[in-house]
Amino acid sequence: MRFEEFQDFRQRELSASASLLDAAETNVYRALAPMRPEPPTDMSTVHRCDLARAWLRRFELPEEWSGRAMVCRGVRHGLSVVFRRLHAVQARLWLPSDVYPVYFELARAAGLEPASYPTLPAPALPTPPADRRPEYLLVANPSKPLGRYLSDAECAALMSWLRESPRRRVLIDGVYDLGAPFAAGTRRLLDTGAAVLLHSVTKGWLWPRTFGVVLLGPAQTELAAAFRAEPPTSAQLRLAERLLTEHSNVPRQVADELAARAERLFERLPDDVLGAIPTASRTCPGNYFFPVGIPAETLRRECGVLAMPVSVFGENSWSGSILTSLADAFGPAPTGAC
Structure with a gap:
């Protein structure tokens, strides 16, 4: 059903x-x-670079990562941009089969034919060996409807999966993480340099499809131009600034x-x-x-x-x-x- x-x-x-x-x-x-906070009524100018730094500070991440923190219109928008790039490089994409059907809709709209893995009653990572193509695996942390963060053992399995090939990357949907800093497992995966983190104000501030950040890995600068070409509107940037500053709690x-x-x-x-x-x-x-x-x-x-x-x-x-x-x-x- x-x-x-x-x-x-x-x-x-x-x-x-x-x-x-x-x-x-x-x-x-x-x-x-x-x-849900009310939107601002002023017409001030807000710059994406300032918001990227504010987001990094909010989640206790290094401000020197600001050049990799791509401002976007939310996780869906961020995934659309990433998926188009994956199609261009003929990457293999793994999606959780039982988390969010929109993942598959976005991937297919970008021309991809994703493979899948289950997360219930516990995540079962894919086992096929790496090949010559780039390979990306999407995880949500915390995951719904699993209703929890990745365990230490599951994070270790993901890191082992990454080590099997330099062409592998993990995409982390962190939209359900309401804490600051992000969960320990997310930070461990970011430290590998092979993870892309997607986050937004959708759940924490109850403003869907408004503002988000895609934190690229250090070797993924080819995606930066695509994000800079599709910025949020001025109104969305003003709202994001208000949420991150006046409504941080x-x-x-x-x-x-x-x-x-x-x-x-x-x-x-x-x-x-x-x-x-x-x-x-x-x-x-x-x-x-x-x-x-x-x-x-x-x-x-x-x-x-x-x-x-x-x-x-x-x-x-x-x-x-x-x-x-x-x-x-x-x-x-x-x-x-x-």
Whole structure:
């Protein structure tokens, strides 16, 4: 069942049963709408180089990397630019099959035919030997719907994969990382010099498709011209400056609110369902996706919990399902008049 099909199914099920617990909302922007900062009203000029340095400072990365920090309009835009380059050099691309279907849409729009690997119930990196082509592997850290950061062992496996060929690179989608600095695994991969980090204000500041940064590796300057030719608008740059300076605490506030919602979800789940959620997912800061090794149909029929089948996120043969903590039932209690 694909995403659109599931949304129709979800609405029918919730309408038919008032007692069904909705653990299948995915729209974080709607759920946390009151927390999104307002855009600026001034018309000041903001320069991309200043924003690149501000982003590096925000995430405690060396400011001398500013020449490699490419300002863009978000992770989708950044991936589109990167994927066009991969097509030009006839690179092999590996994408997670069960994270975000848009990855495949963007890759195919760029003329690529990506291969895939599963992440549920745990990432299974591809094993084919390296060939003469450039080879790129996309990971999300933290990953959804896995709902956690890469483990030390998984980061070590990625680094081993990189060492097998000087033509290999890792693309890291860090959009779900609400902390600063970035996760230790992300920093370890950046230190290899063979990683490209993509990040944006989409999740932390709740402004999708607005502003992002693609941090290139030291040997990937050929991509810089492509990014400089496709800058954000002046309004997007002004908004980004305001988010990074005046609203620097919003990602922490978002993470705190998501943690509170997760606790409210856990309080409503039967003990056996809660116990089936991996500890790493339950404790990951700012997480709102929780994989559980129980089929969605079983959860709905026997537990009164509406969960998402894995097929909503892409191809995977795992029989488990995904819970989320974004529905109104897990939000703050409404404040009434005294």
